[in-house]
Amino acid sequence: MKQILNRLFNHQHLSRSESKDILTRMAAGEYNNAQIAAFISVYLMRSISIDEFLGFTDALLDLRMNVDTLSAYNPIDIVGTGGDNKNTFNISTLSCFVVAGAGHKVAKHGNYGATSVSGASNVMEQHGVKFTSDVSKLEKSLDKTNIAYLHAPLFNNALKIVAPVRKDLGVRTFFNMLGPVVNPIMPKRNVLGVFNLKMARMYHYMYQQTDCDFSIVHGLDGYDEISLTGDFKVINKTQEIIYSPEEVGLVRCREEDLNGGDTPEEASKIFDNVINNEATDAQKNAVIANAAVAIQTINNSLSFEEAISQARESIESGNAKRTFSKFLEFNT
Template sequence: MKQILYKLFEHQCLGRTEAREILQNIAQGKYSEAQVASLITVYLMRNITVEELCGFRDALLEMRVPVQLDDFAPIDIVGTGGDGKNTFNISTASCFTVAGAGFPVVKHGNYGATSVSGASNVMEQHGVKFTNNNDLLRRSMEQCNIAYLHAPLFNPAMKAVAPVRKALGVRTFFNMLGPLVNPALPKYQLLGVYNLPLLRLYSYTYQESSTKFAVVHSLDGYDEISLTTEFKVATSNNEKIYTPESIGLSRCTESDLDGGNTPEDAARIFDNILNNKATKAQINAVVANSAFAINVMHPAKSIPECIALAKESLESGSAKATFKKFIELNS
């Protein structure tokens, strides 16, 4: 590790294979906590490269608990977190909206780190029991179009760095890996990021894989389509800036999207959305993210068509019924 650190301190970058081997060694406990902390600190001082990120991702995916859900050709809808906006669970609500519209979803999530409530918090508030049993996950996919993968059950290698990450108490490159290491390797992904450099980094990283993707960023710093301002969407084909008005939805304010002060607050908002009883701003944010997710899976469908499908899922009660069935199967 000493040679690796000297190399990094001299502003050199790791190759993909080298990065992969380093993360494997970290997971196997071959380096001290001080050495791991030093490595992490390097990436607080400079941006991670695509090669390094891909190498770290390769290592985690090789060490994951595998999930065989390929035949469903699902999508994951996820944000990086770290935008400091404390929004309600927009991506999680979008997952059930998309599933309710008839499209397969494999949601990879965890407890909230930078907001009051992460996807796993919402799941637990409703009595969901997390599992990595492939048969149970397949049953959930077959009967309600969605399975939930609680990240710690599938990425045991991350346990090795948990004490160091907790001691440092700052966002590290491990936070960036979360959206890239869904153990089901979903065919499609909608990823929200909190700044433009990350949008480009993830776009380049996805292009190194077979994933069909869209990376979204609201220009005022949200890691999702917030409808508070213009937002950029990057795919393998192009980058485009949209306004809320250009997709037929109203602008909203930051306070409209607040997730509250407790996981219970966030769960209440989540329930209101799936019951189609939330505010217009809350519903629209979920509809917008759901629509762009559907568009990733079916690019021949126009955004207005995708918005109509998302609205129908909520207004018809299909999203609510999907969540109810999901709870029955996973509690």
């Protein structure tokens, strides 16, 4: 590790195979927390290269627990990289339940917040969800409720080992970038939120090497999701398009309208308000917009406006709430 760090401090890059080897060794417990912190801090000072990104991804996918039987459900995952320092409420997680409420299969891969008050696992835990890696239980949840929740550290030892270091650092690391693409199911449908266009290009390059249906979303004012605080970009297999909130029939909102609160309890309350159709228009519309991208990714014959209508119906009809209630029955 000393040799590797010296190379990185001298602005050298790692090859794909070297990157894979380092993360594999990290997962095996060969490095201490100080070494891990030094290594991941390098990428706060310079961009990760394509080869490094692909090597780290290779390692995490090789190390993942085998849950391949769940891929038969052809679920979608909706996830943001985090690290945009906006402290929004759990928009991606709520969008997953809205999409499930609209009748689609969802496999949400999530973790505790490393750079925000409440990550997906925090809000699930607030509702009493018991995380599991039991494939039969996850299958039952997908079958009966349309959604399964995969708590990342249970499915990958590397993510478990680096979790305390990430939490102690409290800043964005390259693991924010890796998390969304190492769902152990390796779903063929993905919605990914990124906080800058450079990262969008990297993911676009990666997804183009696969047979996945994907949508990459970016709020042009720095959000890793559609915030409706400004214009946003959607990149998929066939096009890149910039929308304004008004173009898709939604109202532009302010940054403070999406604040996730100061504690997991406050974030959980916002979550409940949205799922119960009792949230502010700004909160509800942000979830609807992100859910709509997922619905359109699943059924690309729909217009964005039609997908928005389906997402809104999921919330306002109570289907999203019923889906969440049923999910809690199976997972608490």
